[in-house]
Amino acid sequence: MRQKVALAGALIHEPSLIILDEPLTGLDAGSARRVKTVLREHVANGATVVMTTHILEVAERMAERIGVIARGRLVAEGTLDELRARAGRQDSNLEDIFLTLVADESAAA
Structure with a gap:
């Protein structure tokens, strides 16, 4: 309530x-x-x-633009299609894209 x-x-x-x-x-x-x-x-x-939100399905369905934060830093931002392109995951859902981008950020750190 x-x-x-x-x-x-x-x-x-x-x-x-x-x-x-x-x-x-x-x-x-x-x-x-x-x-x-x-x-x-x-x-x-x-x-x-x-x-x-931590509920990526909500973000995927509702957002026009999405920001991905890892370790307190904005590591990616854009439309779902832009994030797919950046992650190299053209047919993936936001959860897969998020995990790829966060893994890339961890590897770069």
Whole structure:
């Protein structure tokens, strides 16, 4: 319930920028779907939503641009197709791409 109230408070004034940290944590499936719909509508109306998540399927389905952070550094950023190209994984999902990019970063360190 706290998560729902916090999200409602963030959205009620229809800000042009919303920054959310793990907004789907603790929500049931129906509430999570509603939140995703509301966020998509907000973006369609010209707003920007910046969202952190460890659930890569959510990022893959929702994000127009994705940033990959490893060891506290932004190691890659772009559209899903741009990240696929960078990772050399053209037909891969975001989880595979993420693991490739993070492994590349660890090898370079």
